[in-house]
Amino acid sequence: MRILFSLLLLLCLNTFAQDYRVEVVADHLSHPWGWVELPNGDMLVSERGGRLWRISPDWARAEVTGLPRIAVGGQGGLMDLALHPDFANHPWIYFSYSQPGPGGAGTAVARAKLVENRLISRKLLFAQHPKLSGRGHFGSRLAFDKDGFLFITTGERVHARNQAQQLDNHLGKIIRLHDDGRVPEDNPFVNQVGALPEIWSYGHRNIQGAAIHPQSGTLWINEHGPRGGDEVNLIKKGANYGWPLVTFGEDYSGGKIGLGSRMAGMEDALWVWVPSIAPSGMLFYTGELFPQWRGQLFIGALTGRKLVRLTLDGDTIVQENHLLTELGARIRTVGQGHDGALYVLTDEENGRLLRLVPAQ
Template sequence: MKHQLVITWITIITLSSCVQKSKSKTEVQNTKPVSYTTKVVVPELNIPSGMAFLPDASLLITEKTGELLLFKNKKTINIEAIPKVHWAGQGGLLDVAIHPNYKKNGWLYLIYISKTEKEKGSHTELMRAKIKNDSLVEKQVLYKTSTNKKIVQHFGSRITFDNDGNLYFSIGDPANKNSNAQDITRDGGKIYRINDDGTIPTDNPFVIVPNAKTAIYSYGHRNSQGLTLHPKTGALWSNEHGVNGGDEINIIESGKNYGWPIITYALTYKNTKISQITEKEGMEQPLYYWNPSIAPSGMTFVTSDKYPNWKNNILTGSLKRQHLERLVLKDNKVINREILFNDIGRVRNVIEGPDGYLYIAVEGLGILKIIEQTEKGL
């Protein structure tokens, strides 16, 4: 079966073809590779997108089609009274996160696409709520985009918290033409930062800029589907989709412009240039970019001792290439990449659980746990 494939080592790609401003050769690790496989722990899911472990080790899962599931004691429970979700194209119920102090306050956060019958387009909404008797209660919409999108793609929509309790979420740019990404008075193509109750931090970069969306933290993004914190520095890292190539990883800083669509390494699907330039003063270069595109999805840093050869590496899902990808870092540069579980399916997310194991969400399969070959009987 697909979910029992072991990892495959691939030819190393030199940084000069993938990473801007790096001419050094890619280093190959000397550690002996360990064979890993996967074990389905939550079966028969359609398009699992978001995952969040609760303090009791139960797992919240969003189905893009509009269901919030709780996997507990080997049973899957449908959480009732979730917000009405508009499932169309790339839109739907996209991510879930829990408050850092969930044990005390019980808040969980959902990001999803909404649309009323009277509206021609849709909005991105961020909500917080609590679970009581397997139902959502105390529901509060904390952010709703003002952009009424008729296009059903590039929603982005990941959520994470930093070490100070600030909440970050991504919203993609609705189109390649007539882009919103460079306009801080409009939603889309941005990463946002708010307080846990939806109020705006006073040190957000555009709070005193007239007409700006004050929740914006960074801009010039295309479609970010991965947000995670560096385990040592606490810095916010993001991945985002390019078009035909030009997928990126960026370290996100307050007020910075990440260039889309003014600078990009992507081409159109007809192999013509989107932009004539790849660098411009005042715009950030990606830490890493892919050519050809892999369509990166959820990502995480590996901190667990259960994967000694992978520690401090980045894992990111690939929708287009249908694998999990491991990126080895040195001094904030990618020096090696490896394809894991090739052709397993469209990997939408990857997280590290409280038990130290890694879990991946794969379309049409469910939630899979990464284990060593010797642990197959777990």
Template sequence: MKRPVVWVTTSLMIAIVVTTTFLIATTSRGEPTSFGSSAGRLDVQTAASGLSYPWALAFLPEGRILVTERPGRMRVVSPQGQLSTAVKGVPDVMATGQGGLLDVITDKGFAQNNTIYFCYSERAGNGGRTAVARAKLVDGAAPRLDDVKVIFRQDGPLSTGNHYGCRIVQAADNNLFVTLGEHYSGRNEAQNLANHLGKIVRITTDGAAPPDNPFVGRSDAKPEIWSYGHRNPQSLAINPATSELWEIEHGPRGGDEVNIIGKGKNYGWPVIGYGIDYSGAKLHESTSKPGMEQPIKNWVPSIAPSGMAFYNGDLFPRWRGSLFTGALAGQFLVRLQLNGNAVTSEERILQNLNERIRDVRQGPDGALWLLTDSSAGRLLRITPAGK
């Protein structure tokens, strides 16, 4: 039975060309809704619904999509929008607070090796930590994971349910970058190189520290660390125009940041920043300090950014080169216009959709694909109107 598709016509700022390989059911619910944007009117389709707090998506061959649900399930979404049974073989996750089954990506050689990487909050003692696992996805009527192996475990004080970070990117050299939150516990731990809290790590596909990592050989530092001084990064992507690693992280009350990540650099949390504590109290020494990096963009008040995609498709020519991120608290999609490494303007799209946007990706079809964060989460596909 085909799942209905909700069409919402909206105006966003994106760039893409589509030769659609994703065949989506065409039964519509409700009247189209129009939104204005710099790229004209948009259509927003519900490609799949009935997802429980979906967190991340990864594109599979032949129009299928792998989606994680924070309570601890993976689903394969068919081109017609049907959800598979829960993928068997997913490890037990600590689905408490912000924890659960989080990001997932496919290996660059997935067509040959069926390998995926995913991160999740793993129960440890009386708390949780971020773990990264590798597995082979066996797709079919009853999908499952084979050869599951945890390749990395975050070391340091445990979380009671907050700030796991947990985005993964595979670089051109096949190494993995992983964002790790500071667990909303001892905030100065993000400055402590002796643990993994509040860090971005770089590991091999087996979980080892590459020998050219910046702190390899130091007895007072974890060799996997690539950068530090982060709070709770839930967005990570490589800029296709420059091959640089970009990250977006949650601030407290204000101070969400967009950062360009450099090898061995310190991004300041909690010493510098632009937000305040939830109580209203001052948090930081100042907004800048020698030896600590400045964000290229910050939000005050916070929008709660999650997910991240650079757009380099042809479907939305005006948006080519733009950076997109979802907003959980803001309940909209953000487009940042870039000039080199500078943000020149911001556009807020889909504000009347009233959905928390958890993830955003550019699909093989050139469309933008989003996940909405709720107990009745949806997979959305955005195209120019009529495409």
């Protein structure tokens, strides 16, 4: 019955497809969040509810054990996944999650090795401070740059948004670490009294997408605005991105937030969505399967229920196109497989792992 359902869904999706077609790799995933492909072709998919699945090339799946205690609820749970950039010699799997503790919960990142279907040698690398009550704005994406530094994106946990402008906490910040959790000596605030040395940038609201530009090696992110004002930002060392002083959005009650959409000393967004689309996972496409898409930026949209494709001219975004609107699904994550296909996770109770390949 499941195979028949997948075939019927594939037929339906292909009816609407243009230069791509959609294949269902896996379904019945409960709010899937993170995706990585292992060198042998197996895939790992995290579920927000705290489960981690290993999916083989023949689409069989097994649950992976060995995860830490996770604070599941609202936007919190088991979130992003990443592989060590030199996985052949350092077979570490990195994962972010909402960690329970005194005061509530906060974003945390750990790494472990995968042996068969169990995580071993687990080590906590980062824990957000302070921990707060509430179930929103945990971030969180993981991205390794070309030099092997790990970037961790966070949220300001909703009710502490003013702390995004302060450097004595991890709320609304991007964190930069060595692959083993050590703080790099060239981080911007290492020698600043009262500042946490692991901070790379600040003034963020809720960063749910991150990707490294394939040519420049710079970190790009997207973050949720309030009611309007979702952003794409190019991240600079030590820079302030304005939240909550600068925003194109407004409070959910309709009231004004901040002092305007621009301020001296704060970075301008590269792209803004009003109304909000709730951007999530993002990817610079570098594969061979879709040569017409090479170098373009893909971003999943949750509220927008689509996959956004942004065309770039250098560091300028010049055009926006939409894919997968026919699904009507919340797009949580987009990744690129070893074969150059795009892999997409839909954030639903019956979430799916989808594979985009050329129509011809």
